[in-house]
Amino acid sequence: MTLTIRAITKKFGDRIVLDHFDLKVGDGECVALLGPSGCGKSTVLRLIAGLDQPDSGIIYIDDNDMTDVPAETRRIGMVFQSYALFPHLNVRENLELGLRLRGKKSRERNSRVNAILEVLQLSQQAHQRPSQLSGGQRQRVALARALLRDPLVYLLDEPMSNLDAQLREELRPELKRLMLGGIHPVVYVTHDQQEAMALADRIAVMCCGRIEQVGTPRELYHYPATTFVAQFIGRPQMNMIKLQQGWTLGIRPEDLRLGSVGLPCQVVSSEWHGASQLLLINCEHGQLRFVCSGEQSIEPEPRVSWSEAAEHHFDNQTGQRLN
Template structure:
């Protein structure tokens, strides 16, 4: 499995916020996009995920252009800085919702959610709501939701930036166990050089959209 960005560009009005970005990420490889806020890191992820469309260049997954493929069909697991959990739903229902919307049977949903809860070591918290969990536990729920998509590619947009330094340090082995040691290509966006060096196989430094 290979992810390729070929001369990708994105324009906002007359200003290019991303220009001529070339990047290849291979199976089992984690590439960190490192740079200050506003350099185009998160924009690149949105283009890969299909949430926005590039104004130039193309994105290929295993050699297939993604230009005509909608976001819901790209099989990309994305983890956001904000966790993006529904506060009124239990942890179990937060995880089960996406499977239900995809038309997966109740029995399969139950099996898959219970299995992933064991993987992220949150089975005992299944009936709690996000507000009842610690920051680290909420992040594990977000990772579990991404894993449930059975993704071809993982995109992580500063997933630990809301956590304090000690908790980030504690979660790094969990992140590696759950996602970074897998077979999928991974892009990890961060502004933290130490985090990039600890987690990534390669680091791509971005500045002014390049």
């Protein structure tokens, strides 16, 4: 099962939201769409789901052109940011509704709902309404509903953005076990790079309706194709030094060294994060971010340096990678 998006363009009025957008998601592959708000991530999902129509381009599931197929017959399993549960129905009723609308008999509905409730550890909440559930439980109900659709493709639109950090960490392995690594393509929309790098096989970094780069998390981190990707992937973001030779030098904060050799510098602030600390330092190239061990002591007159192997070079005008 594959999902192919070919040369999709979408406009809202005079504004181009997607500009000749291309993407292919393979069998059992999870591709995360990662980028800032307004870059077109959710629009891609709506077009795949059939909730919007492209102005041009084609969407295939396997070899079938789905561009003009109605949303209700596309067999898409979609999980939204807002859960979209019916507040007057309990958990079991929320899960049974889609099966009932698709004409499934009572015995099959009960069997399948019971199985998914057990897998997601929601059996004890089966008769509770959404308002009686925690955020993590509501999100699991939304996941269960998508799983019950027998979809050809899974679409997840920031499904954990409403959860606190601890709940997100708890749900990631569960999400990966249930929806990722199977036979279906998965498109996962997020603005959280940590989430994308933890869950996705590949990441498509988007900016202004276009894909800047597609690659594995490791490829994007070590070999960013543009200055945008270089600064979007990695926290804290990569230091950029604009040089007169016509190119930009990028150094990741964790690749800097502070000691007795290198450029004279001054530490202007520090944040202790336990195992690490983030320092802001001033030198002749301006202000740089530096990540080091939380136990590292700072010399009275420190110097900053880095190895040549840690350098990333980009064209000043185009932002494209040079090395």
